[in-house]
Amino acid sequence: MELTELLKSVEIDSKRLSKEKKYTEKLNIKKVAYHSKEAGQDTLFVCIKGHLADGHQYAEKAVAKGATVIVVEEFINGLDVLQIKVKDSREALATISSNFFEHPSKSMRIFGVTATNGKTTITYMTDEIFKAYNLKIGLIGTIITKIDHEVETSVLTTPESYDLQKYFSKMADEEISHVSMEVSSSALELKRVHRTDFDVVAFTNISPEHIKLHESFEAYFDAKASLIRNASADSFAILNIDEPLLNPLIHQTEAQVVTFGIENDSSTVKITDIDLSSGKPSFVINIMDPFNTLDGTQINPETFKIQLSVPDYHSIYNATTAILTALINNIHPS
Structure with missing residues (x-):
């Protein structure tokens, strides 16, 4: 791919050559890498900073293996290749x-x-719903990454942006139509899902259990909230508004918002008639206000009863999220 095509929409601060060399806009790039061990001939190497390592320290190794362009946040002396300086190399990598x-x-x-x-x-639930409707499906999460019937063990809950886009590419080649994925707070903070075209996003609960990679609970919340805040106008955002912290997000996104709750009566979808007596919850979903689907059709007010095969009160919230995702995809419970 020509370098100019590869750099479209990348915010570039400046470019530098260590020696006099001529680089044309038609410079051909055969590979993109962010680990020096993955570099080869005609590679564009992106120096990203992690919690334990800084890719700038491995740029020389990448050049020795054939990298011809380096994307950096700080120019590196002594490298006789084109260096492209950006403010955020993680965003650039994505x-x-x-x-x-x-x-x-x-x-x-x-x-x-x-x-x-x-x-x-939740992603397992949506995956099962999509499977029941004979759709070709993909799944990306903490435990596995799945492309149709091909399954591999996951390394990260949400892969690094290059690996994520590579998975999407494989899914596109396999004509996958629907993908369910977990989006971690660290992935959001580290821009791994930047440039991912989400159709439906959901934020269902928040508590200070997983904030080790963040400076504070506020930073943790803001990272997660960015999934909703950055959602596009032609996408949908599902919010559990029994969680008070999530309520303001209704007005902080361009996405079409569908809310649900057990305790909050102002939601688009109200959950009632909860029965936990058998250990496996049953409940009724009440669509209070109409909303559209991704296909442009309208879901009108109606009610339907749900019986779960998994225990726990929180399963009601999880299942409702999955069901609303299905409805927004124009898939109705049967």
Whole structure:
């Protein structure tokens, strides 16, 4: 891919060559890498800073292996290659990766959920719903990454942006139509899902259990909230408004918002008639206000009863999130 195509929408501060060399805009890049061991001939290497390592320290190794362009946040002396300086190399990696794989997330419907607890359960539920409707499906999460029937063990809850876009590309090649993915707070803070074209996003709960990678609870919340705040106008955001901290997000996104709750009567969807006596909850979903689907059709007020096969009160919130995701995809419970 030509370098200019690869750098589209990348915010560049400046460029530098250590020696006099001529680089044309048609410079061909065959590979993108953020680990020096993955570099090869005609590679664009992106120096990203992690919690334990700084990619700038490995740029020389990447050049020795054939990298011809280095994306940096700080110029590195002694490298006889084109260096492109950016403010945020993680954001640049996400944009470059999406460009390199030709924006694969746009070719499928992607559901992303963030929460302190329940992300894995929710994505498994949506995955099962999509499977029941014979859709070709993908799943990206804490335990596994799945492309149709191909399954591999996950390394990160949400992969690094290059790896994520590579998965999306494989899914596009396999004609996957619907993807369920967990979106962690660290992934949001580290821009791993930047340039991912989400169709439906959800934020279901928040508590100070997983804030080790963040400076404070406020930073942790803001990282998670960015999934909703950055959602596009043609996407949908699902919010559990029994969580008081999530209520303001209704007015902080361009997405079409669908809310639900057990305790909050102002929600789009009200959960009633909860029965926990058998250990496996049953409840009624009441659609109070109409909302549209991704196909443009309208979901009108109605009620339907749900019986779960898994215990726990919180399963009601998880299941409702999955059901609303299905409805927004124009899939109705049967």
